Amino acid sequence: MRRLTKTAAVAGVVALVLAGAACSKKSDDSASTETGGENCVEKTDDMKVGMAFDVGGEGDQSFNDSAAKGMKQAACEFGFDFQTAEAQDGEAESAREGRLQELVDAGYNPVVAVGFAYSASVGKVAAENPDVSFAIVDDAVEGDNITNLLFAEEQGSFLVGAAAALKSETGNVGFVGGVETELIQKFEAGFIAGAKAVKSDIKVQTRYLTQPPDFSGFGDPAKGKTAAEGMFDAGADIVYHAAGGSGGGVFEAAKAADGWAIGVDSDQALTADDSVKDIILTSMVKNIDVAVHEFLKSVHDGAVKTGAQVYDLESNGVGYSTTGDHLKDVADQLEDYKKQIVDGTIEVPTKP
Amino acid sequence: MSPRTTRVVLAVGAPVLALVMAFVITSLVLLAAGDSVADVWAQILSVPGHRAIVNIINAATVYYLSAIAVAIGFRMNLFNIGVDGQYRVASFAAAVVAGEGWLPGYLNTLLAVVAAVLVGAMWAGIAGLLRVTRGVSEVISTIMLNAIATALVAYLLRKVAVDDGGNNTATKQVPEGSRVPGIQIFDDVTVKVYGFVFLAALVGFVYWFVLSKTRFGFDLRATGRSETAAVASGISVKKMIVVSMLLSGGAAGLVGLPLLFGNDYSYGSTFQSGLGFAGIAIALLGRNHPIGIALGALLFAFLDEQSNSLQIVVGVSPDIVKITQGVIVLTVVIAYEVVRRYRVRLEQRQVAAALDEPATIEEAKA
Numbered sequence: 121m122r123r124l125t126k127t128a129a130v131a132g133v134v135a136l137v138l139a140g141a142a143c144s145k146k147s148d149d150s151a152s153t154e155t156g157g158e159n160c161v162e163k164t165d166d167m168k169v170g171m172a173f174d175v176g177g178e179g180d181q182s183f184n185d186s187a188a189k190g191m192k193q194a195a196c197e198f199g200f201d202f203q204t205a206e207a208q209d210g211e212a213e214s215a216r217e218g219r220l221q222e223l224v225d226a227g228y229n230p231v232v233a234v235g236f237a238y239s240a241s242v243g244k245v246a247a248e249n250p251d252v253s254f255a256i257v258d259d260a261v262e263g264d265n266i267t268n269l270l271f272a273e274e275q276g277s278f279l280v281g282a283a284a285a286l287k288s289e290t291g292n293v294g295f296v297g298g299v300e301t302e303l304i305q306k307f308e309a310g311f312i313a314g315a316k317a318v319k320s321d322i323k324v325q326t327r328y329l330t331q332p333p334d335f336s337g338f339g340d341p342a343k344g345k346t347a348a349e350g351m352f353d354a355g356a357d358i359v360y361h362a363a364g365g366s367g368g369g370v371f372e373a374a375k376a377a378d379g380w381a382i383g384v385d386s387d388q389a390l391t392a393d394d395s396v397k398d399i400i401l402t403s404m405v406k407n408i409d410v411a412v413h414e415f416l417k418s419v420h421d422g423a424v425k426t427g428a429q430v431y432d433l434e435s436n437g438v439g440y441s442t443t444g445d446h447l448k449d450v451a452d453q454l455e456d457y458k459k460q461i462v463d464g465t466i467e468v469p470t471k472p
Numbered sequence: 473m474s475p476r477t478t479r480v481v482l483a484v485g486a487p488v489l490a491l492v493m494a495f496v497i498t499s500l501v502l503l504a505a506g507d508s509v510a511d512v513w514a515q516i517l518s519v520p521g522h523r524a525i526v527n528i529i530n531a532a533t534v535y536y537l538s539a540i541a542v543a544i545g546f547r548m549n550l551f552n553i554g555v556d557g558q559y560r561v562a563s564f565a566a567a568v569v570a571g572e573g574w575l576p577g578y579l580n581t582l583l584a585v586v587a588a589v590l591v592g593a594m595w596a597g598i599a600g601l602l603r604v605t606r607g608v609s610e611v612i613s614t615i616m617l618n619a620i621a622t623a624l625v626a627y628l629l630r631k632v633a634v635d636d637g638g639n640n641t642a643t644k645q646v647p648e649g650s651r652v653p654g655i656q657i658f659d660d661v662t663v664k665v666y667g668f669v670f671l672a673a674l675v676g677f678v679y680w681f682v683l684s685k686t687r688f689g690f691d692l693r694a695t696g697r698s699e700t701a702a703v704a705s706g707i708s709v710k711k712m713i714v715v716s717m718l719l720s721g722g723a724a725g726l727v728g729l730p731l732l733f734g735n736d737y738s739y740g741s742t743f744q745s746g747l748g749f750a751g752i753a754i755a756l757l758g759r760n761h762p763i764g765i766a767l768g769a770l771l772f773a774f775l776d777e778q779s780n781s782l783q784i785v786v787g788v789s790p791d792i793v794k795i796t797q798g799v800i801v802l803t804v805v806i807a808y809e810v811v812r813r814y815r816v817r818l819e820q821r822q823v824a825a826a827l828d829e830p831a832t833i834e835e836a837k838a
Contacts, residue, residue, distance in 0.1 A: 203784055209746070240736070248662055333742075
């Protein structure tokens with residue numbers, strides 16, 4: 121009997137672990153084959169777009185959603201069908217390859233892969249299907265039929281770093297990263313460089329919530345809150361987050377500490393929960409939707425640009441938001457930094 | 473029914489009962505979510521294509537190694553929850569060794585395999601030592617070691633990572649000559665069966681042979697059944713605990729190798745994770761039997777692969793299969809217990825009947 125209890129307990133734990141990923145998100149893809157919006161053109165185009173999401177899929181209010189938004193806008197504008205497929209946490213390389221190949225087999229062309237996790241699989245599947253156009257967000261994998269949608273996150277982060285330093289009264293700011301990957305380190309590097317450009321002796325506190333392969337740091341508001349609370353307690357008055365869904369916790373901590381928070385990816389003063397919108401100083405905007413839309417337009421027009429398409433400050437692929445007008449008094453200085461980055465006077469580092 | 477057929481029916485009955493229950497529960501979840509139950513099962517239970525068959529065999533190979541590692545502990549009544557951390561530490565070590573390419577060709581592969589086994593065994597050995605010296609339950613220590621493994625590997629990975637120009641963080645690629653070639657079983661698809669499928673089969677055979685045919689295996693099983701009996705028959709329980717943790721960890725070290733040498737060729741932040749937990753589920757499902765585990769591994773791999781296109785074909789999230797897999801683990805434990813109790817009652821009835829018979833004869837004589 122004791123043995124059974126022990127076995128049952130372990131079985132219970134395993135079942136919870138297995139089902140954990142499943143419970144934490146809803147399957148809301150039933151709507152994924154509909155095109156959004158009312159004023160869409162008729163489905164005339166025989167182009168069929170496939171989109172493979174990174175872990176989190178649609179509904180993450182961040183990265184994947186931004187890509188989906190760009191695709192839906194394009195679908196509405198040009199009138200084509202699309203299909204989405206979502207990654208599972210910790211899946212095998214073969215699962216990613218299989219997903220892309222399934223989309224190709226089902227007649228989807230072009231195929232958009234969202235996130236650097238698809239790096240190797242896009243390289244492989246694109247080589248095997250030379251007639252299909254591929255786009256990958258956030259990765260530089262090379263191929264004749266691959267378009268790389270890349271962003272200069274460090275440049276946008278530099279500007280919000282400068283904004284934080286200009287607005288900080290304590291001379292102490294913080295950065296919360298979701299998962300310590302090379303990509304998120306670009307945000308950190310830019311933020312620190314921007315803050316130090318304004319005030320060379322400023323104190324920047326840095327915390328990452330998890331380490332790969334544990335990607336929960338992108339979706340755990342409680343972890344974000346604890347990390348940000350620690351920073352506010354240690355004297356920071358502005359905290360910037362690049363932590364996806366965990367950012368909600370950073371906002372709560374800022375609200376409780378009467379400080380400021382800086383959002384990421386989209387203009388979070390518009391998308392965040394109503395109760396915390398007023399403490400969002402600005403957001404580092406990364407226009408994945410614009411990049412995806414442009415790529416789909418180029419396919420639609422029959423003029424695909426392959427290779428690296430870099431979205432930086434110059435092309436407005438990244439930037440900072442001004443919702444709430446909290447940055448009015450420092451706008452001139454920020455525009456000056458922006459100009460210096462665009463003309464190359466300031467080179468922003470990509471590694472901390 | 474003859475006793476032999478009864479035994480076979482009961483042995484097969486438990487897993488079948490468990491699967492049916494899991495299917496019913498998953499269907500209820502689908503109904504509650506308003507998804508089409510029929511479409512989902514039609515997709516999951518459809519005949520897999522050539523590419524899918526290869527992927528199923530490959531995924532099952534990896535699951536099998538993981539489940540065997542867990543089963544070694546189970547047979548000794550040790551719950552090695554730490555296979556997950558052990559295989560990740562070991563795969564990382566193997567990737568670094570193989571990537572450096574100190575030795576030419578397959579000698580390099582062999583060196584990496586040895587490194588993986590040693591590192592996996594060492595990582596599990598920490599839990600074994602803690603258990604015998606400080607009395608720390610291996611359940612707790614291995615869970616903790618999983619978390620430590622995550623942090624340690626992430627830290628070391630950044631130290632040795634090579635810049636590939638992208639955002640993925642990974643070790644150096646395994647040199648071409650040290651990769652294990654795949655087996656092309658279908659000409660019309662490019663995917664190949666991992667060459668290490670033979671390694672998994674070999675490990676399964678050794679597991680069966682050592683446990684069932686050797687003195688050591690007998691000692692291990694005896695200790696697992698009853699520590700006091702083991703002590704009485706002169707077995708050093710402490711030694712057995714450490715040795716079986718080392719063996720379990722060594723086997724865990726092999727888990728990531730088919731992926732490393734057959735597909736990924738480097739260890740990075742996108743390396744498959746969570747295999748250790750799947751291994752626990754499959755070991756329970758397969759009742760620690762080498763053939764049972766193989767069937768369980770194939771079932772899990774089949775469900776995974778068939779669910780991958782669920783979203784594209786039916787529009788339902790593939791996560792539903794995770795629910796099925798989780799439920800299978802629970803129902804399997806319940807079903808085995810139900811069948812065990814039924815068998816005990818059956819035996820009691822037979823014994824009672826056997827005892828009754830002579831009595832009636834004597835009564836008749838009297």
